[in-house]
Amino acid sequence: QVTLRESGPALVKPTQTLTLTCTFSGFSLSTSEMCVSWIRQSPGKALEWLARIDWDDDKHYRTSLKTRLTISKDTSKNQVVLTMTNMDPVDTGTYYCARRAGNSGLDYWGRGTVVTVSS
């Protein structure tokens, strides 16, 4: 059974760095063609893909946020970590991690974690 769970602070101040952790089970990120992505959903806005890390440690970032994002994995702990620097109130939203297995796309999502950026 595949599950993913996001965790991190519910509230961060402007200019601070956000660190989110995705803890998963039911698959291994060392298996070929496995990937984990981060997606966010700001209030009243569409879903926005942020970053992805692949089984071979290849990393992909949303171009407009590339300078602020870092994604990493700890295969032994079944975790993927996303950091986002210089947080702004417009970054407020629900952050999801999701799995991609092979070329069928994002198949399993976590429940999401709500992040509010406010002083």
Added chain:
Amino acid sequence: DVVMTQSPLSLPVTLGQSASISCRSSQSLVYSDGDTYLTWFQQRPGQSPRRLIYKVSNRDSGVPDRFSGSGSGTDFTLKISRVEAEDVGVYYCMQGTHWPLTFGGGTKVEIK
């Protein structure tokens, strides 16, 4: 980035009737391998997105056969036949052919 345009924004439906959601992309979603990476998600109130359909028309395990996907190139449709109360929520299309992945703005399905 590829723009995904969904219509309508809101779709009131009578129980037992059918509903269709349109998704149009600003570029063809046919990838160099011949596949078309168009996915449909359902997001029920208070829940995370759930994948319903992948590669245009492949239904996920456990998804009722009332849900079907069709289309090609830049024009895609999600059809829900015989709408049930549990189908209430927001439906999103997503393209995975071009970087970065992009989503449609969502269509809210509600019961009349």
